[in-house]
Amino acid sequence: MKEKVSIGNILKFSGAFVACAIGSGFATGQEIMQFFSAYGVMGIAGTAITTVIFAWVGGMFMKHGYEQQLREPGDIIPYYFGQRFGKLFQIILQVFLYGVFVIMIAGAGATLSEYFGLDPMVGRVGMALLAFFTVILGLTKVTDILGTLGTVIIVFAVGIVIYSLVANASNLSASLALIPTLEMTKTQGGWLVSGILYPAFNAVVVVILASSIGKSANSAKEAQLGGTIGGILFGLAVMIMNLGIVANIGGLYTKAVPTLVIAQEFSPVFGVIFSVIICCGIYTTTVPMLWGVVRQFANDGTKKFVAMAFGLTVIGLILGMTDFKVLVNSIYPLSGYLGAIMFGFVMYRDYQRKHPKEVLAEESYEGSNVISLRKIS
Numbered sequence: 001m002k003e004k005v006s007i008g009n010i011l012k013f014s015g016a017f018v019a020c021a022i023g024s025g026f027a028t029g030q031e032i033m034q035f036f037s038a039y040g041v042m043g044i045a046g047t048a049i050t051t052v053i054f055a056w057v058g059g060m061f062m063k064h065g066y067e068q069q070l071r072e073p074g075d076i077i078p079y080y081f082g083q084r085f086g087k088l089f090q091i092i093l094q095v096f097l098y099g100v101f102v103i104m105i106a107g108a109g110a111t112l113s114e115y116f117g118l119d120p121m122v123g124r125v126g127m128a129l130l131a132f133f134t135v136i137l138g139l140t141k142v143t144d145i146l147g148t149l150g151t152v153i154i155v156f157a158v159g160i161v162i163y164s165l166v167a168n169a170s171n172l173s174a175s176l177a178l179i180p181t182l183e184m185t186k187t188q189g190g191w192l193v194s195g196i197l198y199p200a201f202n203a204v205v206v207v208i209l210a211s212s213i214g215k216s217a218n219s220a221k222e223a224q225l226g227g228t229i230g231g232i233l234f235g236l237a238v239m240i241m242n243l244g245i246v247a248n249i250g251g252l253y254t255k256a257v258p259t260l261v262i263a264q265e266f267s268p269v270f271g272v273i274f275s276v277i278i279c280c281g282i283y284t285t286t287v288p289m290l291w292g293v294v295r296q297f298a299n300d301g302t303k304k305f306v307a308m309a310f311g312l313t314v315i316g317l318i319l320g321m322t323d324f325k326v327l328v329n330s331i332y333p334l335s336g337y338l339g340a341i342m343f344g345f346v347m348y349r350d351y352q353r354k355h356p357k358e359v360l361a362e363e364s365y366e367g368s369n370v371i372s373l374r375k376i377s
Contacts, residue, residue, distance in 0.1 A: 003219035013213055013226025017058050018154055018234045019284035020209050021202045026238070027157055027281025028107060029245055029258035030328055035194040036242040037249060038186035040179040046195030047242050051235025053199040053343075058231030059224040060346055061207055065214025066223035067353070074296050076211040080345045089342075090296070093204060096335040098293050098312070100205055101131075103327045104286035105320030108279060110256045115264070115275045124320050127279070131286040132313045135294060136306050153284065156277045157259065158237050160270070161244030164262045168247040175249045184253050185325060187333050198238070199231075200339030201332045207342070208295075209288040256324055290316070 026032060036043035036050075061076075068079055077093060078086030108127035109120030165172075187194045210227060217223035245258055252258035260278060264271035293312060298305035 003221040005222045005225065006218055009217060009222055010226045010229060013062060013217065013223070014058075014230030014233060016213055017062075017206060017210055017227055017230030018237070019281075020206045020288045021054075021230075021234050022153055022157075022281045022284055026241065027153060027259065027278040028111060028256070029241060029252070029262075030107075030256060030325065031198075031332060032238060032241045033245055033253065033258055034185055034329060035187050035198045035332075036191070036238070037245045037253075038179065038184040039191040039194065040176050040246070042191035043194070043242060043246070044239075046191040046198075047235070047239040049192070049195035050198045050238055051232060053196065054202070054231035054235040055228050056231070057199060057203050057343070057346070058206075058210065058227035058229075058234075060227070060350060061203075061210035062214030062217065062227030063220050063224035064346075064349070065211030066217045066220050068211075069215055070211070072295075073208045073212045073292065076207060080342065080349050092338065093207075094293050094296055096204055096331070096338060097208075097289050098316070099327075099331040099335070101286060101289035101293070101312075102316050102319045102322075103324070103331060104131075104282050104289065105316050106322060106324040106327050107282050108286075109320065110324040111260065111275060111278050111282070114255070114257045115260050115271065120321075123279070124317055127282060127286055128313050128317045128320075130283055131290050132309055134283075134287045135291045135309050136301075153277055153281045154233065154237055156274065157281065158240050160263050160266060160274060161241050161259065163266060165240070165244040165247050172243070172247045175246050179246070179249055182249070182253050185329055187329070189333075196340060197333055197336030199235075200343065201336035202234075203339040203342060204335045205285065205289065208292045 036046050039046060064079070065076065068076070070076055070079065074090055077090045080086070081089045105124050105127055108123035110123070112118045112123035112126075113120045187197065189197070214223035214227065217226065241259070244262065245252055248258075248262060252261055255261050257278065260271065260275055263274035290309060290312060294305060294308045297308050
C-alpha cells in the first residue's frame, strides 16, 4: 500500500526542524564561527560532514517518532537506550537541554546589547517571557509557530550572508590565509571533531521535539522526508553562513554577533530588521528547550505544567546572566559528545528495527533483556 505523503506537512516538519536547530548560536553566527570558521579551509570540509549527518539524524528522529507513536515525548530516549540506560540518559539530557535554554536567554541579551546598546537584561527578560507564554500554549501551537518562523529566519539569515559572500568573494582566499594568525575562540579537537560535534549537540537539542512532530505525520515516509529535508536545508545554511563569515573574518572574529555586523554593513535599516530576525531565531530554540524539559514533569495545560514552566524560566533568566560566548564554548561541545554517543544507539535501534530476528537471537542469552527489547521495539 502506498504511503500517504503531504508536501505541505513535509515543508512544515522540515521548517520546524530547522527552526528548532537554529537558535542564537546559528542566527548570530557565533557557533558557526567557533565550530567551523576558526578552522579556515578545513572548516569548510567540516560543514559538508555536518550536512550529511543532519540529513540522516533528522530523518531518523521523525521516522521513529511516527513508527513508535510514543505516549510521552521523552519516551524516545528509553526507546533508543533501553530502560536501564534510558533513565540515566534522560536525566543528563534534560540538564543539557536546560543549558541550551540558558544560552538562548544569554544570546537574546547579547544581541540587543551589541546592536541597540541596551542593557542585556532587556533582551534576557523579554525572551524569557516570550518563551514562557508560548510554551504554555502546548505542542500544536509550538509546531505551527516554529514551522512558519523557521522558513523566514533561514531565508533572511542565509540571504544576507550570500549577499556579503558575493560582495567580498575576492577576499575569501586572503581571509583563509589570515585565519591561522588570529586569536579566535574555537572548539577543541580539530575540524573533523567539530564537523561531528555540531550536528551531535543539535541532535540532543531536537530529538524530543523532532520525534514528537514525526508522530503526527501521515506515514513513516512523510515523517522521514520532513526530517531529512530539514536536515539538508540546515546543513546547507551552515555551509553558506560559514563562507560568509570567513570572507569577512577580519572584522568579525571579535564580535559576539557577527551576522548582525554583516547586516549593518549592508544597510543600517536592514541591520535593525536583522536584529529582529536573530531574536526570532533565538526564540525558536528557546521555546522547544523549555517545553521539552517541562513536559518531562507535567502534561500540557495543567497547573503543574504552568508552575514548572514559570519556575524554570525564572531560574534560566538568572543563569543566563553569564557571558554568551563562554556559554557557547562550554555547553555546546559537551552536549555534542553526548549526542555522538546517542548516534550509536540510534544506528543500532534502526538496524534492530530492520533485522529484528537477528538482534533477538544475538541477545537471547540475556532472557530479561529480550522482554525489554520487545517492549521497546
